[in-house]
Amino acid sequence: MRDINVRVLSEEEIGAIHDGTIRILRDTGVMVHHDEALELLAQAGAGVDKNSKIARLGEELVTDSIEQAGKKYVLYGRDPQRTARFGYGDFVLMSSPGQYSWIDTDSGERRPATVADALEAIRLGDALDNITIVGSMAQPEEISEAWRDVFLTGELVKTTGKPTRCWVKNGKTARYILEIYRAVAGGAEALRKRPMVEAFLEPISPLQLPKDGLDIVREFARAGQPVSISPMAMTCATAPGTLAGTLAQENAEIIAGIVVTQLFAPGTPVMYGGIPHIMDPRTSICSFGSPEQGLMAAAMVQMARHYGFPAYVNVGLTDAKLPDAQAGAEKAASLLLAALAGADTFGHCGICGTDHAASLLWLSLDNELADYVKRIARGFEVDAEKVAAEIVHKVGPGGNFLAAEHTVRNFRQELWLPRPAWTRQSWDGWADSGRLSMAERITEQVKQILDAHEPKPLETELARQVDAIVETARRELG
Numbered sequence: 001m002r003d004i005n006v007r008v009l010s011e012e013e014i015g016a017i018h019d020g021t022i023r024i025l026r027d028t029g030v031m032v033h034h035d036e037a038l039e040l041l042a043q044a045g046a047g048v049d050k051n052s053k054i055a056r057l058g059e060e061l062v063t064d065s066i067e068q069a070g071k072k073y074v075l076y077g078r079d080p081q082r083t084a085r086f087g088y089g090d091f092v093l094m095s096s097p098g099q100y101s102w103i104d105t106d107s108g109e110r111r112p113a114t115v116a117d118a119l120e121a122i123r124l125g126d127a128l129d130n131i132t133i134v135g136s137m138a139q140p141e142e143i144s145e146a147w148r149d150v151f152l153t154g155e156l157v158k159t160t161g162k163p164t165r166c167w168v169k170n171g172k173t174a175r176y177i178l179e180i181y182r183a184v185a186g187g188a189e190a191l192r193k194r195p196m197v198e199a200f201l202e203p204i205s206p207l208q209l210p211k212d213g214l215d216i217v218r219e220f221a222r223a224g225q226p227v228s229i230s231p232m233a234m235t236c237a238t239a240p241g242t243l244a245g246t247l248a249q250e251n252a253e254i255i256a257g258i259v260v261t262q263l264f265a266p267g268t269p270v271m272y273g274g275i276p277h278i279m280d281p282r283t284s285i286c287s288f289g290s291p292e293q294g295l296m297a298a299a300m301v302q303m304a305r306h307y308g309f310p311a312y313v314n315v316g317l318t319d320a321k322l323p324d325a326q327a328g329a330e331k332a333a334s335l336l337l338a339a340l341a342g343a344d345t346f347g348h349c350g351i352c353g354t355d356h357a358a359s360l361l362w363l364s365l366d367n368e369l370a371d372y373v374k375r376i377a378r379g380f381e382v383d384a385e386k387v388a389a390e391i392v393h394k395v396g397p398g399g400n401f402l403a404a405e406h407t408v409r410n411f412r413q414e415l416w417l418p419r420p421a422w423t424r425q426s427w428d429g430w431a432d433s434g435r436l437s438m439a440e441r442i443t444e445q446v447k448q449i450l451d452a453h454e455p456k457p458l459e460t461e462l463a464r465q466v467d468a469i470v471e472t473a474r475r476e477l478g
Contacts, residue, residue, distance in 0.1 A: 004379055006340040008298045013244075014306050017299075020248035021255060022059050029056035030207045030256040034214040040263040057259055065259040070269030071308045073226045075133065076194045078184050078458065079161030084132045086226075086271060086310040086344050091374055093366070094133035095125040096348040096358050097167045097200075098152065102138060103352050103359035105446060110357050113138035117358075118152060119159070120450060121350070124360055126160035127453040130370040136166040137350055137358045145169065150176040150473040154466045157184050158458040163196060171215025174199075176473040178223050183465045184458070192224030198271065201261075203231040203253035205238035209260060217257075221265035228312060229257035230273025234286055237279035243296055250276045251303055272309035274300025275347075288317035288347075288354045289330030297334060298341040305342065313338045314347040316366060321353050323365055323439040331369055339377045364442045364449075368421045375416040386410070421445055 009017070031053050032038050038055060042048040047056040072087030084092050102113040121137030136152040143151050149169050156164035157180060168174050177197070185191035199220035201213045217227050231253040233239035239246040254272055261268050276296045277286050287293065297313035304311035316335035320327035338346060349370075350363030380386075391406045401407045421442045423430055430436075436444075458466065 004340045004377060005342070006298055006337060007302060008295055008341075009302045014302055017244065017248050017251060017303060018306065020245075021251040022062065024207070024248060024252040025057040025062060025256060026059065027056070028207065029054045030203075030209060030253070031055075032209045032214075032256075032260070033211040034209065034260075036218070037209070037214050037260045037263070041260070044259075044263055046259075055256075057256065061259060062255055065262040066255065066307050068262050068266055069258055069309070070226070070267055072310065073195060073198075073269035075163040075198065075226070076185075076196050077160065077162040077164070078157055078196075079456070080194070082162045084163045084345075086269075089342075090132075090344065091339065091370070091377070092132045092345040093130055093349055093370055094165060094345065095121065095128075095131050095135040095363055096137050096350045097135040097165045098137060098139040099351065099355060099358035100139045100141075101357035103357045103361065105360050105443060112141050113358065115140040115142050119155060121358070121360060121363065122156055122159045123453060123455055124363060124446065124449060126162060126455040127449045128364065128367040130367045130374070131162070131349060131363070132345075133163045133165050134160045135164070135348065135350075137363065139167070144474075144478045147173060147176075147470075147473040147477040149173050150180070150477070151470050153177045153180050154470040157181070158463050158466060159455050161456055165197065165200075168200070168216050170212040171219050172477060173473065174216045174219040176469055176477075178219060178225075179469050180466050182223075183469065184462060188223070195225045198226040198228050201227060201229045201257050203229070203257055205231050205233040205253060206249060207253060207256070209253075209256060214260060217261055218264045221261055221268040224265075226269040226271065227257075227261050228271035228273050229254045229261070230271075230275050230312060231257075232286075232314075233276045235276065235278040235292065236281060237284070237286075239276065243292060243299075246276050247274075247296060247299055247303065250274060250300070270309055271312050271344075272300075272304035272307065273312040274303060275312065275314035276300070277314070286354050287319055288314070288351075289319040289326070289334070291333070293317070294334035294337040297338045297343070301338060301341040301343045310344040311342070312345045313343045315343070316349070316369065317347045317351060317354075319354055321356065323361065323442075327365075331366070332373070335369060336373050336376060339373050360446045360450075361439060361443055364421070364446050365439070368419065368442065371419070372416065380414065 041055045075084040102117050118136050118138035125131045125134035152166040181196045182191050199217045233250040235246045239249045278292050297315045301311040315338040318327040318330040349366035350358050
């Protein structure tokens with residue numbers, strides 16, 4: 001079977017968006033809230049107004065930066081066999097790096113997130129087979145925001161062997177976080193050879209690169225870690241009222257980030273994070289589940305591929321507050337569209353609504369949905385053996401294929417076999433087993449996993465080193 005290849009833009013339309021991007025960067029420019037970045041841009045030939053902090057980027061600088069940037073990379077967990085590969089055609093999922101609110105698993109009520117929530121989320125993320133990168137999921141109020149990201153990084157690397165991620169606050173905390181990863185990797189050079197974490201730069205739409213974000217990029221890129229550049233331009237609010245206009249502006253913001261990243265550290269690998277949204281014109285609230293979200297995500301994958309970058313898009317999300325029909329429709333439609341377009345990685349898992357909260361139930365639901373979508377994206381083979389005309393002839397009219405050797409040989413590869421979260425029971429079988437909804441089955445599944453799963457801990461001496469780094473951050477930053 002040929003690869004399923006969803007495209008929403010023609011080559012001419014890709015060219016039109018690129019041309020609009022070049023005009024925006026050349027004529028309008030971007031506001032860069034970072035003195036060193038402005039100086040580097042000026043040295044590279046950009047037109048820089050230091051009073052307004054506006055940098056106008058010529059096409060040659062843009063083209064050279066895109067060509068220079070790395071297009072593939074691998075993130076390693078502390079278990080070197082657990083990796084996240086970008087630019088290789090893999091399907092990579094990440095649990096959320098952290099939400100301030102939490103949906104309680106037992107009561108279903110929303111409340112502030114706690115350290116205990118984060119620890120459970122890390123354990124669950126370690127157990128779920130479709131979660132490639134484990135995020136902290138929670139932003140616990142018990143820990144001061146001044147050093148919370150350092151604390152969460154410490155707990156992540158102590159608890160899971162997978163690649164990890166939390167939101168990094170600024171350049172100061174980034175240094176402690178990199179120190180933790182260097183300790184786990186075996187030193188600065190070891191971390192450079194086998195990156196364990198990526199910086200996340202979110203340009204502020206329209207057309208601004210923030211100081212704290214660029215500080216983080218500078219620290220991570222110069223330590224040999226890749227950079228994900230992901231603005232959230234919002235149609236009708238922080239971006240034009242057309243999808244094409246939003247894409248052109250979003251593309252300009254990403255490319256401006258690529259240019260600065262390459263000036264900080266030439267050759268740094270980059271993730272193209274095309275994650276635009278729309279503003280609902282009736283409520284003025286950002287939407288995570290609109291049909292336009294899926295369309296723009298697929299288009300952003302095409303733009304990323306046009307430049308050669310791996311693509312991160314915000315899909316598999318929903319505006320729903322409960323795991324209901326709306327949630328299923330919005331999540332499945334957008335995730336499937338982006339997967340068939342060829343995205344590398346997708347919206348953070350475990351989020352309820354438009355960043356309203358995180359939840360273990362939602363994380364496990366996303367893990368199940370990914371399994372379903374991955375089966376569709378895999379497609380199926382067509383050849384003489386699979387067409388099976390000889391087998392049909394052998395069985396003949398009125399026979400059955402249940403006991404045929406051909407069936408036994410092929411059915412596990414051909415058919416997706418759902419796990420206990422799904423039901424294919426008869427009506428009576430479903431009723432006799434408690435008439436449970438999918439959400440109820442997943443809730444029980446989450447509890448069973450947490451009761452049974454024990455992640456492999458970090459070696460005792462390394463754990464002490466990590467704790468010492470976290471304690472130093474607490475004293476010096478908190």
